[in-house]
Amino acid sequence: MKPAPFAYAKARSVAHAIELLATDDARLLAGGQSLIATLNMRLSQPALLVDINGISGLDQIALKNGDVEIGALVRHAQAERSAEIARAAPLIALALPHIGHPAIRNRGTVGGSLAFADPAAELPACVVALGGKIEIVGPNGQRTINAEEFFKGLFETALTPRDMLAAIRVPAASADSRVGFAEFARRHGDYAMVGLAACAQADGKRLKNLRLAFFGVAATPVRARSAETALAEGDVEAAVSALDADLEPSDDMHASSEVKSHLAGVLLRRVARQLGRAPS
Amino acid sequence: MSERFHDIAVIVNGEEVRERVDARKTLVDFLREDLALTGSHVGCEHGVCGACSVRIDDVVVRGCLMLAVQCDGARVDTIEGVAGADEITDLQQAFVARNALQCGYCTPGMLLAAQELLARGGVPTREQIRAHLSGNYCRCTGYQAIVDAVEAVAQARAGAKS
Numbered sequence: 001m002k003p004a005p006f007a008y009a010k011a012r013s014v015a016h017a018i019e020l021l022a023t024d025d026a027r028l029l030a031g032g033q034s035l036i037a038t039l040n041m042r043l044s045q046p047a048l049l050v051d052i053n054g055i056s057g058l059d060q061i062a063l064k065n066g067d068v069e070i071g072a073l074v075r076h077a078q079a080e081r082s083a084e085i086a087r088a089a090p091l092i093a094l095a096l097p098h099i100g101h102p103a104i105r106n107r108g109t110v111g112g113s114l115a116f117a118d119p120a121a122e123l124p125a126c127v128v129a130l131g132g133k134i135e136i137v138g139p140n141g142q143r144t145i146n147a148e149e150f151f152k153g154l155f156e157t158a159l160t161p162r163d164m165l166a167a168i169r170v171p172a173a174s175a176d177s178r179v180g181f182a183e184f185a186r187r188h189g190d191y192a193m194v195g196l197a198a199c200a201q202a203d204g205k206r207l208k209n210l211r212l213a214f215f216g217v218a219a220t221p222v223r224a225r226s227a228e229t230a231l232a233e234g235d236v237e238a239a240v241s242a243l244d245a246d247l248e249p250s251d252d253m254h255a256s257s258e259v260k261s262h263l264a265g266v267l268l269r270r271v272a273r274q275l276g277r278a279p280s
Numbered sequence: 281m282s283e284r285f286h287d288i289a290v291i292v293n294g295e296e297v298r299e300r301v302d303a304r305k306t307l308v309d310f311l312r313e314d315l316a317l318t319g320s321h322v323g324c325e326h327g328v329c330g331a332c333s334v335r336i337d338d339v340v341v342r343g344c345l346m347l348a349v350q351c352d353g354a355r356v357d358t359i360e361g362v363a364g365a366d367e368i369t370d371l372q373q374a375f376v377a378r379n380a381l382q383c384g385y386c387t388p389g390m391l392l393a394a395q396e397l398l399a400r401g402g403v404p405t406r407e408q409i410r411a412h413l414s415g416n417y418c419r420c421t422g423y424q425a426i427v428d429a430v431e432a433v434a435q436a437r438a439g440a441k442s
Contacts (some may be wrong), residue, residue: 001325002304002325003304003306003308005284005304005306006303007282007283007303008282008283008286008303008347009283017294020282023282029350031344032345032346032350033327033342036306036327036344036345036346036347037325037326037344039304040306040325040326041326051345051350053350077339097411099329101416102340102397102412103330103333103340103341103342103415104327104342104390104392104415106339107339115381188410189414217429219358278282
């Protein structure tokens with residue numbers, strides 16, 4: 001199908017984008033790899049598209065005060081090639097090859113992936129696992145929101161229709177950082193049936209500050225807190241059993257609740273092995 | 281500037297094109313309908329099949345997931361331009377030699393995706409070739425012959441260099 005008619009404006013700056021977003025029924029256009037598909041299918045019919053691709057400075061990856069800051073317009077492919085991401089955000093580096101296909105990653109953006117908040121997407125779970133922060137600019141200025149409070153529901157975030165996601169920040173990895181990532185998808189590049197992003201700090205032979213974020217199992221990424229406690233104590237099977245208390249996956253077109261629960265346990269065992277190793 | 285129709289200037293296959301476009305027109309429809317460059321195919325129209333692949337500023341993208349209006353000031357290369365410039369003659373020949381196409385609907389996108397991988401140099405593993413072509417669907421061949429063709433070209437190009 002073809003999109004319904006809309007007006008188009010190219011934002012010159014973040015302030016200009018916010019100004020344009022004051023129009024009723026305006027939507028931001030970043031990489032467009034989800035938005036334009038929904039326009040083509042007429043699942044969304046905005047009055048105005050505000051294209052932020054021409055705004056300079058939003059495609060930077062930088063280390064700032066112990067955090068890795070990833071600008072909203074950083075493309076997945078750019079992040080995949082980035083030495084800073086590989087070194088300071090190894091969890092995101094592990095997740096990136098699972099996102100869509102090369103041509104999608106050439107165009108799709110990190111900011112867009114978070115703002116879209118698909119429940120089966122990789123990056124939202126990574127940012128939750130890392131305890132990251134989201135930088136938002138709106139008509140009343142700038143604000144910062146913790147990743148866990150950012151994801152509100154199915155495709156729903158703390159962003160209002162007048163806001164723009166400017167950047168994400170995640171704590172830079174240190175020598176004792178441990179990360180793990182795994183997902184099940186029917187084909188490479190598909191959205192996950194179930195996935196798991198995890199990070200921790202090595203504490204001798206044990207793990208501390210362990211955070212497990214599952215995706216594809218609920219409307220938003222879900223922390224598996226009982227499993228975190230069990231796994232931090234080194235008991236992988238107790239952690240797998242604890243998932244019953246942490247997750248209540250609903251049936252969807254990919255798999256039943258029972259299958260997803262089983263797969264979540266399989267992923268946890270795999271990720272537990274990864275967490276035992278220092279990132280290469 | 282918040283309007284439906286926009287004037288754009290694009291370098292398509294090395295030639296400057298100036299057109300007035302409706303904002304809702306996707307890049308692949310612009311290429312096919314306005315410029316009669318029908319080598320880029322329209323398949324799923326939501327970014328899944330890869331038949332509409334084109335290059336923007338040397339990067340392969342989905343022609344159905346970009347708007348023509350967004351290409352103002354950019355360089356667009358389609359299969360007509362890339363094949364016409366002799367950039368992939370060896371790859372095209374390998375596709376023919378190994379029956380890596382039947383109906384040919386996916387082939388332009390498949391060639392552009394494969395060339396993006398091959399242009400990085402070296403000889404990718406079969407797994408890397410499959411991963412790189414994972415976003416390009418072929419409903420005829422079963423992919424085996426396509427992977428064979430891409431692998432053969434990678435080996436030949438690496439051999440020619442050493």
